[in-house]
Amino acid sequence: MNVTWQGVFPAAITHFHRDQSLDIPSTLRHLEQMIDAGIHGVVMLGTVGENCSLERQEKLDVLKATVDLVRGRIPVLTGVAEYTTAFACRYAAAAKEVGVDGLMVLPAMVYKSDPRETITHFRTVANATDLPIMVYNNPPVYGVDITPTMFLELADEPTLQVIKESSDNPRRITDLYNVCGDRYILFGGVDDLILESILLGAKGWVSGLVNAFPHENRLVWDLAVSGQWEAAREIYRWYTPLLHLDTHVKLVQYIKLAVQECGYGSELTRAPRLPLVGSERENVIGIIRRAIESRPKREC
Incomplete structure (x- = not known):
């Protein structure tokens, strides 16, 4: 299918059994619940989906099951987070064979490339596929900045x-428009900057907390894009303590704990990520439960 680049695209979590093996049925059940809530597309195997914690065949198994479940109802993207450019090209080809609709391509993992190397990486992957690509620029996490120039x-x-x-810099959206015009469609990728990003011209939102709060997430989006800014701000202010969880190094554990608290699955992650303990766990659960108690619409 052709990808309509607009709206809320969850960076979907990957569910696991207690022995850390893949739990594809739970992954699909959770995705169906988000589809029912009105998501516009999905990114499987992004950072939140623990891409780098899965083996190659596991990734393809998740994608094949997702494509079979979705049946063209929404676009299905996969994260491409590989250690080398050649690995990224081969994975992109395999993902196309499985039937995904597009790719979200990251810089090569571990090695922090310079601008010339970064451009070569993305150009090479772009030339290796005819699938549409979303370029993921996240310098705070990956140490590689893809600048407007x-x-x-x-x-x-x-x-x-x-x-x-x-x-993590909303100025970038305006800088990208000023340098590149309308050549690229821009998506916001930082949950607690999304209202600012929409105001500045973002056409979509790749979200982490949507995994736990899909209805409220869609509500913020709908209010903002329809110009109901006062109502959008009200929901956003309620949502922001949760959205801050998306910007922490343990965002996967935090988001999965929220998913568990909201009844959409479990908090289980793959090592080296471990369940939260002690005061950190109490603090995060407190944020989640306070939000559930005061949520503006539905109950978990």
Whole structure:
């Protein structure tokens, strides 16, 4: 299917059994619940989906099951987070064979490439597939910054269609428009900056907390894009303590704990990520439960 680059795209979590093996049925059941809540697309195997904790065949198994479940109702993307450019190209080809609709491509993992190397990486992956690509820019986490001038240099690659802007700097959205015009579609990728991002021109939202609060997440989006800013701000202020959980190094554990508290699955992650304990766990659960008690619409 052609990807309509607009709306809320969860960075979906991957569910596991207690022995840390894949729990594909729970992953699919959770995805169906988010589809019912009105998501517009989905990114499987992003950072929140623990991409780098899965083996190659496990990733393809998750994608095949997802494509079979979705049946073209929404676009299905996969994160491409590999250690080398060649690995990324091969994974992109395998993902296309499985039937995904697009890719969310990250810089090569571990090694922090310089601008020339970064441009070469994305250009090479872009030339290795005809699937549409969302470029994921997250310098705070991955240590590689794809600047507006670098995106301008990459503008001749037709498969590079979207930028997931997660630089933690909302100025970037305006800078990208000023440098690149409307060449790229811009998505917000930082949960607790999304209202600001929509105001500045973001057309979509790759969200983590939507996994636990899909209805409220969609409500914020709908209010903002329809220009109901006062109502959007009210919901956003309620939501923001939760959205802050998306910006921590333990965002996967935090989001999965919220998913568990809201009845959509379990908090189980793969080592080296471990369940939260002690005061950290108490603090995060407190944030989640206070939000549940005061939520503006539905109950978990």
